[in-house]
Amino acid sequence: MTQRITVLGATGSIGQQTLDVVARHPDRYEIFALTASTRWERLAEQCLATGARYAALTDEAAAEKLRNHLRSAGSETEVLAGDTALARLAEHEQADTVVAAIVGAAGVHPTLAAVKAGKRVLLANKEALVVTGALFMDAVRDSGATLLPLDSEHNAIFQCLPPEGVNAGVERLLLTASGGPFREFSAEQLKQVTPAQAVKHPNWDMGPKISVDSATLMNKGLEFIEACWLFDVPPAKIDVVVHPQSVVHSMVAYQDGSVLAQMGTPDMRTPIACGLSWPERVESGAQRLDFSRLAGLNFELPDTTRFPCLALARAAMETGGTATAVLNAANEEAVAAFLAGSLDFMGIPAVVEQTLAKQQAPVCADVEAVMNIDRQARELACRLIKERGC
Ligand SMILES: NC(=O)C1=CN([C@@H]2O[C@H](COP(=O)(O)OP(=O)(O)OC[C@H]3O[C@@H](n4cnc5c(N)ncnc54)[C@H](OP(=O)(O)O)[C@@H]3O)[C@@H](O)[C@H]2O)C=CC1
Ligand SMILES: CC(=O)[C@@H](O)[C@H](O)COP(=O)(O)O
Numbered sequence: 418m419t420q421r422i423t424v425l426g427a428t429g430s431i432g433q434q435t436l437d438v439v440a441r442h443p444d445r446y447e448i449f450a451l452t453a454s455t456r457w458e459r460l461a462e463q464c465l466a467t468g469a470r471y472a473a474l475t476d477e478a479a480a481e482k483l484r485n486h487l488r489s490a491g492s493e494t495e496v497l498a499g500d501t502a503l504a505r506l507a508e509h510e511q512a513d514t515v516v517a518a519i520v521g522a523a524g525v526h527p528t529l530a531a532v533k534a535g536k537r538v539l540l541a542n543k544e545a546l547v548v549t550g551a552l553f554m555d556a557v558r559d560s561g562a563t564l565l566p567l568d569s570e571h572n573a574i575f576q577c578l579p580p581e582g583v584n585a586g587v588e589r590l591l592l593t594a595s596g597g598p599f600r601e602f603s604a605e606q607l608k609q610v611t612p613a614q615a616v617k618h619p620n621w622d623m624g625p626k627i628s629v630d631s632a633t634l635m636n637k638g639l640e641f642i643e644a645c646w647l648f649d650v651p652p653a654k655i656d657v658v659v660h661p662q663s664v665v666h667s668m669v670a671y672q673d674g675s676v677l678a679q680m681g682t683p684d685m686r687t688p689i690a691c692g693l694s695w696p697e698r699v700e701s702g703a704q705r706l707d708f709s710r711l712a713g714l715n716f717e718l719p720d721t722t723r724f725p726c727l728a729l730a731r732a733a734m735e736t737g738g739t740a741t742a743v744l745n746a747a748n749e750e751a752v753a754a755f756l757a758g759s760l761d762f763m764g765i766p767a768v769v770e771q772t773l774a775k776q777q778a779p780v781c782a783d784v785e786a787v788m789n790i791d792r793q794a795r796e797l798a799c800r801l802i803k804e805r806g807c
């Protein structure tokens with residue numbers, strides 16, 4: 418039996434790399450459904466190449482264009498539209514596996530729909546977990562869903578953990594961070610950086626939002642929170658280590674002094690292939706690590722004075738309640754404003770910090786209540802962005 422796969426966020430960086438891995442193994446995997454937001458032309462190409470049974474776009478007008486295009490090409494892909502369509506496909510009874518690769522809190526509802534339907538969920542959309550935290554993990558336990566991390570660091574830790582889990586002799590988790598494109602910039606230089614510079618990650622080719630997060634180190638902050646939830650580890654047991662080469666993807670330190678690391682070239686097709694095939698292994702297409710050509714592996718501590726986002730994320734996780742949802746909402750608005758040219762780079766941590774200071778972050782009993790806090794935090798962050806100007 419082939420594994421039937423739904424890809425949420427198919428047109429993005431993770432989505433496209435997932436389709437690349439899937440195409441290498443037609444005997445094992447088939448695409449059941451593909452979703453995106455507005456980029457209907459790219460989704461059309463993907464539907465024609467994979468023969469997807471369903472496609473969905475949140476944008477109704479883009480969905481109509483996709484429908485017309487596919488019809489005239491003789492395709493049998495059924496096209497759905499609107500926000501709820503994504504969740505309907507995520508929970509569809511005929512799909513086995515859902516790759517959660519939407520960017521941002523927009524992924525909360527579709528990803529949770531897949532979890533609640535008990536799917537095998539391959540999680541790239543870290544924001545969904547950062548926003549809903551305990552509710553997300555409760556849903557995994559209640560539904561019996563299989564949750565496999567795609568984020569390279571968490572996939573590395575997943576591979577290095579003992580089968581019995583984190584309580585079997587694990588001392589600490591070590592999350593590696595590249596340090597981003599501005600690792601060596603002074604505080605003065607950081608004030609002047611542009612969106613074009615920020616999206617040029619030194620090692621990875623990723624979408625614009627996560628690339629900016631890597632540049633501020635908020636990506637590592639979100640990943641810190643993600644690791645606490647995924648592996649049920651308290652904040653005090655997780656360290657962040659800057660490793661500019663992105664070859665060691667993360668590590669697990671054991672009570673006997675052993676440290677297990679997962680290594681590889683920086684290519685997301687490795688964790689994607691790992692998630693798709695686990696507990697087996699399949700070819701990913703990634704270039705192999707050539708130790709004879711490695712110039713060196715360096716490690717240093719992160720600088721939270723120049724990059725305050727990492728400390729803000731750690732503090733939000735320690736605060737608890739919906740503080741991490743507030744952090745994420747403010748960050749999404751600030752990053753969008755930075756990319757649009759209406760906020761300076763150092764405005765990102767400033768807006769996140771001020772939003773966290775002013776926005777209430779109570780414990781919420783359900784996802785709708787969390788999303789209400791998310792909305793309030795966005796409104797506040799947008800006011801702060803306007804006040805700061807650029
Ligand atoms: N890229 C990478 O290497 C890594 C990414 N991740 C995580 O994976 C997720 C995806 O990242 P990445 O692939 O880089 O992002 P991209 O920006 O490249 O792609 C985002 C995808 O989400 C879709 N999308 C955007 N907004 C919405 C919305 N409101 N509703 C539904 N779909 C939407 C986009 O559709 P459209 O094209 O139509 O806009 C696109 O398919 C993020 O959470 C990121 O942090 C984690 C590790 C590595
Ligand atoms: C590929 C991946 O998982 C990204 O999250 C990547 O790790 C970003 O790199 P840094 O945030 O360490 O710069």
Ligand SMILES: [Mn+2]
Nearest residue numbers: 568569570640
């Ligand atoms: Mn990562």
